[in-house]
Amino acid sequence: QSLFEQIGGEAAVNTAVDIFYRKVLADHRINRFFDNVDMEQQAAKQKAFLTMAFGGPNSYTGADMRNAHARLVKMGLDDSHFDAVMEHLGGTLKELNVPDNLIEQVAAIAESTRNDVLGR
Template sequence: MTQDQTLYEKIGGINAVDAAVDIFYKKVLEDKTISHFFDNVSMKSQRGKQKAFLAYAFGAPLNYTGKSMREAHAHMNLTEDHFNAVAGHLIETLHELNVPQNLIQEVVEVALRTKKDVLGI
């Protein structure tokens, strides 16, 4: 691992993002405090969107063409508790995948940069 690698490269590229998203959504869908947000969502499509977004957010060499975080979440009336539940599942997933703590911290920093947009504040 070199200093100039992106977070995307440090965590293992698309294979790592794919594995993390699949485990992450299993946790999210088992969480009754947030699973209802996905009741009428195609999870195949959602997983694809999440993989593309995370790859982009972590520095993958691609263009993200999806909705902005604010636009994608505007209709959901999300609270800080919802955001924290999702973030917690992401952190648990990364621990489960044995991602080093320093890289988990980088992921948390990326997630926190989206918080205001996700919550619409």
């Protein structure tokens, strides 16, 4: 069974989107990056984010991650912001009672995108 399936597949992603998004938008360290983002598309993007982090089917490439965040890097996106998102990802999964060993695997996947997201 894939990591995506072990966590609960698409149903788990849908539940996680709400929790994760609430945490991110409430966090003053990072919510400015979401200011001018099309809100209608946000749910889909959060879903894509979490599906990717769960090792699921929508596998984004590094180039996509680089492009998707290039505008944010110009706004000052750095390691501290990336760390904050990682924190919310872990916190969301904890709230959903995902086992620690699976949370570690999710964190490793998200972590592997750091340099692309930060454009370096």
